[in-house]
Amino acid sequence: MAMLQTGLQEIETAEELKNVINEYENVMVCCGRMGPMCIPVYEAMEELEEERENVKFFTMAFDSPESDIIKGDPACAGFMGLPFTMYYKNGKTAHATSSIQSMDQIKTVLDEKFGK
Amino acid sequence: MDEIFDVMIIGAGAAGLTAGIYTSRGKLSTLILNEGAIGGQMVLTNEVANYPGVEKTTGYHIASVMKKQAKDFGCKIKSNIKIDEYHLTEPVKKVKLADGREFRAYSVIMAPGGRPRSLNIPGEDKFKGTGISYCATCDGEFFTDKEIVVVGGGNSALEEAVALTNFATKVTIVHQFDHFQAFEHAVEEARNNPRIEFVMESSLTAFRGDQKLEAVTIKNLKTGETYDYPVQGAFIFIGYLPNTESLRGLVDMNSAGEIIVSPSMQTSEEGVFAAGDSIVKRYRQITTAVADGTIAALSAAEHVAGVKKKLQEAVLTPA
Numbered sequence: 001m002a003m004l005q006t007g008l009q010e011i012e013t014a015e016e017l018k019n020v021i022n023e024y025e026n027v028m029v030c031c032g033r034m035g036p037m038c039i040p041v042y043e044a045m046e047e048l049e050e051e052r053e054n055v056k057f058f059t060m061a062f063d064s065p066e067s068d069i070i071k072g073d074p075a076c077a078g079f080m081g082l083p084f085t086m087y088y089k090n091g092k093t094a095h096a097t098s099s100i101q102s103m104d105q106i107k108t109v110l111d112e113k114f115g116k
Numbered sequence: 117m118d119e120i121f122d123v124m125i126i127g128a129g130a131a132g133l134t135a136g137i138y139t140s141r142g143k144l145s146t147l148i149l150n151e152g153a154i155g156g157q158m159v160l161t162n163e164v165a166n167y168p169g170v171e172k173t174t175g176y177h178i179a180s181v182m183k184k185q186a187k188d189f190g191c192k193i194k195s196n197i198k199i200d201e202y203h204l205t206e207p208v209k210k211v212k213l214a215d216g217r218e219f220r221a222y223s224v225i226m227a228p229g230g231r232p233r234s235l236n237i238p239g240e241d242k243f244k245g246t247g248i249s250y251c252a253t254c255d256g257e258f259f260t261d262k263e264i265v266v267v268g269g270g271n272s273a274l275e276e277a278v279a280l281t282n283f284a285t286k287v288t289i290v291h292q293f294d295h296f297q298a299f300e301h302a303v304e305e306a307r308n309n310p311r312i313e314f315v316m317e318s319s320l321t322a323f324r325g326d327q328k329l330e331a332v333t334i335k336n337l338k339t340g341e342t343y344d345y346p347v348q349g350a351f352i353f354i355g356y357l358p359n360t361e362s363l364r365g366l367v368d369m370n371s372a373g374e375i376i377v378s379p380s381m382q383t384s385e386e387g388v389f390a391a392g393d394s395i396v397k398r399y400r401q402i403t404t405a406v407a408d409g410t411i412a413a414l415s416a417a418e419h420v421a422g423v424k425k426k427l428q429e430a431v432l433t434p435a
Binding site: 033034035036037038039040043044047078079080081082097098099100102103 | 152153154155159174175176195196244245246247248249250251253254255258259327328349
C-alpha cells in the first residue's frame with residue numbers, strides 16, 4: 001500500500017525497485033517520509049519529471065521494510081538525514097545523497113550522472 | 117509576456133498562498149512565482165496544534181490545502197523558478213526569470229519568507245546529512261544512543277532538544293548568551309531533563325571528523341578558550357534569515373534585511389506590498405503570515421482598482 005502522498009509514482013517493494021532500475025537507464029528514487037526535509041525534494045522531482053524525459057522519477061517509503069534495499073546500499077553508509085536520494089544508471093547505484101537537496105543540487109547530479 | 121497580471125506574488129509560503137487565495141477569489145488575475153518549495157517554512161512544522169479552527173494537523177497539510185484553494189480560484193503558480201531582475205518603479209511592474217521569461221503585473225506582493233540560518237563554519241557542508249541536521253522530527257532516530265549537541269537558545273532549540281532526548285543519551289545545548297530567548301516553560305522543561313546539559317556563553321567554531329562527525333570545537337565567548345567536544349551529531353536551530361537579498365535597494369529594509377511596511381503592508385515602493393516572515397515584525401507564526409497575506413491582498417486589490425481606473429480615464433479623456 002502506498003504510504004507517500006506525492007505526485008510521483010511510489011515503489012512499494014524491493015523487487016519492484018530492482019525491476020525499475022533494470023528496465024530504465026536512468027532512475028532517481030527519493031526514499032523518505034512526508035516530512036519537511038523530504039517534501040521539497042519530491043516537489044523538485046515532480047517539476048523535473050516534466051522536463052527530463054531521459055530520467056524516471058520515483059519515491060519509496062523510508063518506513064517500509066522493503067526500503068531496506070536502499071538503507072543497506074553501501075552508498076548510504078553513514079547517512080543520518082532524510083531523505084536518502086538514489087541515482088541509478090544501468091541498474092547500478094551511480095550516486096546517493098542524504099538530507100534535503102535544492103533544485104540546483106539535484107540538477108547538478110542529474111546533469112553529471114545522466115547528462116542533460 | 118503580453119499578459120499583464122493584476123497581482124504578482126513572490127513566494128508561496130503561508131503569506132503568499134493566502135494572498136493568492138484572496139486576490140484570485142476577488143477575480144484578480146494572479147500569478148505566484150516561488151523560488152523554493154511550496155509551503156515555505158510552514159512545511160518545516162511537523163505538528164500544528166494552535167491553528168484556530170483546526171484541532172491538529174501538519175504544516176504540509178495546511179500548505180497543500182492552501183495551494184489547492186488558490187489554484188481552484190484560478191491562481192497560477194510557478195515554483196522552483198529563479199528570479200534574476202525586478203523592475204518595480206513603473207506602474208506596470210516587471211519580473212525577469214533566469215531562463216529569460218518575463219512577467220508583468222499592476223501590483224506585486226513580496227512574500228519571499230525566510231530560511232534556516234546556518235553557522236557557516238568549517239565542516240558544516242561536509243557533515244550535512246551525515247551528522248548535522250536541522251530537523252529533529254526527521255532525523256532524531258538516526259542519533260539513537262548517541263551524544264549530540266543542539267545549537268541555539270530559542271523555542272525551537274529547547275523544544276527540539278527535549279524531543280531529541282527520546283533518542284540520544286546526552287544532549288548538550290550550546291548557546292552564545294548567558295540566558296535563553298525561549299519561553300519560560302520551554303526553558304524549564306529542558307532544565308528539568310536529566311539528559312540535557314548546558315554550555316552557555318559559547319559558540320561552535322568547527323565540525324570535526326573523518327567520514328562522520330566526531331567532535332565540535334567550542335569557543336567560550338567569555339574567556340576565549342577553545343576546546344574539542346566529542347559528539348556524533350549536531351542539530352542547528354539558530355533562527356531564520358529573510359530571503360530579501362535580491363530586493364536590496366528596491367524597497368526599504370531595516371539592518372536585518374527585513375522589509376519595512378505600513379499597517380496596510382505597503383512597502384516604500386508604490387504598488388509593492390510585502391507580507392510574512394520577510395517583513396519587520398516581532399512574531400513569526402503561520403497565523404501572523406496568513407493575516408499579513410490577507411491584508412497585503414486586500415491592499416493590492418485596492419491599488420489595482422485605482423490603477424485601472426486611471427488607465428480607463430486616460431483612455432476616455434481626449435488629448
